[in-house]
Amino acid sequence: MENSAILSMNTISKYFPGVRALSQVNFSLHKGEIHALMGQNGAGKSTLIKIMTGVYQPDSGYITLRGEKIKVESPEHAQTLGIATVYQEVNLCPNLTVAENLLLGREPRNRFGIAWKRLFTDARALLKEKLDLDLDTTKPLGTYSLAIQQMIAIARSLCVSSEILILDEPTSSLDEAEVERLFKILHKLKNEGMAILFITHFIDQVYAVSDRITVLRNGEYIGTSEASALSKLDLISMMVGKDPAELAASSTRREIKLTLGTEELLKTEGLGRTGYLKPITVTLKKGEVLGLAGLLGSGRTETAKLIFGAERALEGRLFQKGIEINLTAPRDAIMMGMGFCPEDRKTEGLIGDLSIRENIILALQAKQGILRYLPRKTQEEIANQFIQELGIKTPDMEKPVKTLSGGNQQKVLLARWLATQPAILILDEPTRGIDVAAKAEILQRIIQLRNQGISILFISSELEEVAAISDRVAIFRDKKKIAEVEGKDINEHTIMRLIAQEELENAIQN
Amino acid sequence: MQFKTKRLQESTLFWPFMVLVLLLLINAFLTRGFFTIEWKDGRFSGILVDILNRSTYIGIIAIGLTLVISTGGIDISVGSVVAISGAIAAYLIGGELVLQGDQQILVTRTPMGVAIVAALAASLLLGMWNGLLVSRLRIQPIVATLILMVAGRGIAQLVTNGQIITIYYKPYYFIGNGTLLGIPFSIYILLAVLILVILATRRTALGLFFESIGVNRTASRYSGIQEQRIVFWSYAFCAFCAGVSGLLVSSNVKSADGNNAGDLFELDAILAVVIGGTSLNGGKFNLAGSILGAIIIQTLTTTIYSIGVPPQVNLVIKSIVVFLVSMLQSENFRALFQLNHKNKLIRSAV
Numbered sequence: 001m002e003n004s005a006i007l008s009m010n011t012i013s014k015y016f017p018g019v020r021a022l023s024q025v026n027f028s029l030h031k032g033e034i035h036a037l038m039g040q041n042g043a044g045k046s047t048l049i050k051i052m053t054g055v056y057q058p059d060s061g062y063i064t065l066r067g068e069k070i071k072v073e074s075p076e077h078a079q080t081l082g083i084a085t086v087y088q089e090v091n092l093c094p095n096l097t098v099a100e101n102l103l104l105g106r107e108p109r110n111r112f113g114i115a116w117k118r119l120f121t122d123a124r125a126l127l128k129e130k131l132d133l134d135l136d137t138t139k140p141l142g143t144y145s146l147a148i149q150q151m152i153a154i155a156r157s158l159c160v161s162s163e164i165l166i167l168d169e170p171t172s173s174l175d176e177a178e179v180e181r182l183f184k185i186l187h188k189l190k191n192e193g194m195a196i197l198f199i200t201h202f203i204d205q206v207y208a209v210s211d212r213i214t215v216l217r218n219g220e221y222i223g224t225s226e227a228s229a230l231s232k233l234d235l236i237s238m239m240v241g242k243d244p245a246e247l248a249a250s251s252t253r254r255e256i257k258l259t260l261g262t263e264e265l266l267k268t269e270g271l272g273r274t275g276y277l278k279p280i281t282v283t284l285k286k287g288e289v290l291g292l293a294g295l296l297g298s299g300r301t302e303t304a305k306l307i308f309g310a311e312r313a314l315e316g317r318l319f320q321k322g323i324e325i326n327l328t329a330p331r332d333a334i335m336m337g338m339g340f341c342p343e344d345r346k347t348e349g350l351i352g353d354l355s356i357r358e359n360i361i362l363a364l365q366a367k368q369g370i371l372r373y374l375p376r377k378t379q380e381e382i383a384n385q386f387i388q389e390l391g392i393k394t395p396d397m398e399k400p401v402k403t404l405s406g407g408n409q410q411k412v413l414l415a416r417w418l419a420t421q422p423a424i425l426i427l428d429e430p431t432r433g434i435d436v437a438a439k440a441e442i443l444q445r446i447i448q449l450r451n452q453g454i455s456i457l458f459i460s461s462e463l464e465e466v467a468a469i470s471d472r473v474a475i476f477r478d479k480k481k482i483a484e485v486e487g488k489d490i491n492e493h494t495i496m497r498l499i500a501q502e503e504l505e506n507a508i509q510n
Numbered sequence: 511m512q513f514k515t516k517r518l519q520e521s522t523l524f525w526p527f528m529v530l531v532l533l534l535l536i537n538a539f540l541t542r543g544f545f546t547i548e549w550k551d552g553r554f555s556g557i558l559v560d561i562l563n564r565s566t567y568i569g570i571i572a573i574g575l576t577l578v579i580s581t582g583g584i585d586i587s588v589g590s591v592v593a594i595s596g597a598i599a600a601y602l603i604g605g606e607l608v609l610q611g612d613q614q615i616l617v618t619r620t621p622m623g624v625a626i627v628a629a630l631a632a633s634l635l636l637g638m639w640n641g642l643l644v645s646r647l648r649i650q651p652i653v654a655t656l657i658l659m660v661a662g663r664g665i666a667q668l669v670t671n672g673q674i675i676t677i678y679y680k681p682y683y684f685i686g687n688g689t690l691l692g693i694p695f696s697i698y699i700l701l702a703v704l705i706l707v708i709l710a711t712r713r714t715a716l717g718l719f720f721e722s723i724g725v726n727r728t729a730s731r732y733s734g735i736q737e738q739r740i741v742f743w744s745y746a747f748c749a750f751c752a753g754v755s756g757l758l759v760s761s762n763v764k765s766a767d768g769n770n771a772g773d774l775f776e777l778d779a780i781l782a783v784v785i786g787g788t789s790l791n792g793g794k795f796n797l798a799g800s801i802l803g804a805i806i807i808q809t810l811t812t813t814i815y816s817i818g819v820p821p822q823v824n825l826v827i828k829s830i831v832v833f834l835v836s837m838l839q840s841e842n843f844r845a846l847f848q849l850n851h852k853n854k855l856i857r858s859a860v
Contacts, residue, residue, distance in 0.1 A: 009625065351721075353721075354718075354793075363734050365860065366719070370716050373714045373715045400717070
């Protein structure tokens with residue numbers, strides 16, 4: 001492998017209203033390598049790619065291509081620079097023929113318009129040459145499998161003389177055989193000198209195909225390593241938190257541990273839904289923090305949504321204080337004293353155009369019903385109380401909530417539920433994408449609430465946080481709960497090893 | 511003082527209001543007696559009164575539609591519901607002239623009250639159908655209501671048997687032609703609906719919930735708002751409003767025409783809502799604005815007729831005015847001009 005960086009990104013930062021998406025990120029891509037970009041949701045992978053391909057402009061930092069400083073103006077410009085991108089969803093037209101999809105916009109023409117015969121033969125030759133694929137290019141694209149469609153998307157992006165290929169989760173909808181086929185092609189392209197950047201959530205695939213791995217976490221550059229020199233455990237530790245060794249001293253919290261109630265407030269028995277979540281059994285006691293740990297897509301969020309009634313469970317049972325309950329909508333859960341701060345603040349939590357005041361009183365008002373309208377004065381008192389209590393920084397509670405920073409938005413969501421005086425709070429990634437100070441405040445607040453007797457279901461990708469504030473931790477992997485740790489066993493290292501169980505099994509075998 | 515004018519300009523209703531003033535001024539020059547209001551036969555009469563009377567048709571629909579639009583939806587079936595409602599009322603009142611002794615007496619098929627209730631109930635049912643499609647089955651609002659928009663014309667024509675039903679029953683004329691204290695009765699109906707809806711949305715949490723659903727439906731659901739139910743009833747109520755409008759129209763023209771009654775009302779009503787400052791994206795809504803929008807549209811229509819614009823260019827002129835109002839409401843568009851203006855000032859200063 002040549003060690004010349006064809007593309008490098010230097011100290012790139014990008015901010016969105018309320019979110020720090022990337023901060024001082026460095027990254028370089030070499031000729032003839034397959035480079036995997038890893039990180040949890042919200043780590044900044046897609047933002048980095050969008051900057052690379054000209055969808056966004058960086059707020060600071062610069063990009064060099066073949067040693068020259070460049071500015072990528074737009075996705076079209078990126079193409080002319082030789083950067084080809086295939087996005088997660090196949091952006092092709094399934095009802096057009098393979099050839100049309102491949103050569104759309106640059107069809108060979110004769111004086112009657114498109115030269116169809118040549119279009120089909122050209123397309124066929126192109127696929128053969130670039131990807132070793134021999135297809136009937138006159139057939140509609142939709143008649144081929146997703147893998148083939150994905151490859152045609154790659155071929156299409158390769159038509160322009162490109163040297164860099166970026167694949168954003170190309171395998172998420174493919175089965176194993178299809179993935180293998182795709183990887184074969186990636187290897188072929190790599191051997192021809194193409195620099196390939198590859199994003200995926202599947203750790204096994206990363207090891208199967210990539211030469212180097214770069215990890216981002218929370219918008220920050222964590223490190224780059226040769227794939228062969230990085231163990232899965234280390235990779236996961238880079239993705240989710242600090243080095244396990246650093247974290248021996250998370251025991252300060254245990255001292256404030258109150259005499260926990262033993263009362264089972266909430267219990268699921270085999271709660272699940274085929275294809276969404278394998279049957280889960282967990283209990284939540286009064287006044288405890290139950291952490292849900294696991295990687296993205298491991299079933300943490302799914303568990304939360306089933307318990308809150310945001311998604312319907314099709315099997316299993318849910319008990320509150322020993323009485324079976326049946327949730328048809330979040331409203332049922334709310335009436336029973338639950339609150340839920342969803343993972344995706346913007347699309348599932350905030351009512352962006354409405355004011356801070358309205359956002360804070362919304363759940364309480366919904367709980368009260370349409371007719372018992374909270375008088376404006378009461379609304380203002382409640383909003384004021386929480387703005388002060390949680391330290392929400394805003395000059396005016398009538399401002400649209402979307403104008404707040406990420407941390408303050410999260411606090412507004414928290415306030416919305418605290419106003420309903422909940423018995424159970426489900427917090428899904430409450431600290432994602434917010435700055436360190438706000439993060440610490442929110443974690444502190446969670447411990448306070450727990451000490452007040454509220455039961456909390458705490459989900460976070462950062463194992464450090466989970467370990468620091470949970471009384472018990474349920475560990476998820478592949479849409480099911482695989483273990484539960486309690487008391488002094490809660491530390492980042494144990495959790496990480498349980499998540500990387502494969503690694504553990506290997507270690508035992510050796 | 512400057513501060514005040516600025517605040518005024520930022521109000522969503524400022525520009526539509528200016529357009530209305532401009533339209534009225536044009537009329538003042540071009541139409542003789544435009545502003546004259548006479549007291550005749552115990553009622554006010556004049557072009558302005560006529561405009562107000564006619565703008566109630568679109569105005570009442572716009573009230574219901576404002577709610578639908580604020581939830582992020584749209585209802586393009588209101589024109590058809592107007593036709594159905596009118597057709598049902600006309601059919602039930604219908605009646606024939608019967609000779610009783612030597613006097614001709616009109617016998618209605620059913621009492622007028624029953625006819626009115628039946629027409630409104632049918633409209634409500636049709637709206638519930640729309641609501642079901644949108645809220646439960648999650649069909650896109652424009653597609654869901656397109657079904658009734660097309661089918662509704664057919665239903666109306668079935669009711670009228672493909673003909674125009676003339677209504678001979680005089681008491682029915684009062685709804686769309688009568689006056690109370692000298693003012694057209696339809697205006698009272700409009701005001702009643704308007705006040706009712708303003709009270710229902712601003713004195714209860716309903717308004718907040720409408721807006722919340724319109725801005726973010728999932729987040730509203732997760733906050734415990736019964737969004738399906740609220741969306742469902744917004745469509746039901748919107749069709750009910752269209753039904754009321756259908757009664758006014760059929761009463762005013764003393765007939766029901768399944769094919770043409772309420773034709774293109776949906777577009778005028780949507781325009782009225784948008785001109786009134788409620789965004790088609792959903793969220794914050796402005797009921798008074800929608801009524802203002804309806805008045806602007808009716809003023810425009812009347813103006814076009816009264817200044818003698820040939821009918822064939824009629825719609826073109828209407829679209830130009832609508833275009834201008836939309837432009838005036840666009841902050842980006844205004845910024846463009848303010849910027850130019852500023853640049854010019856700077857240049858002239860240099």
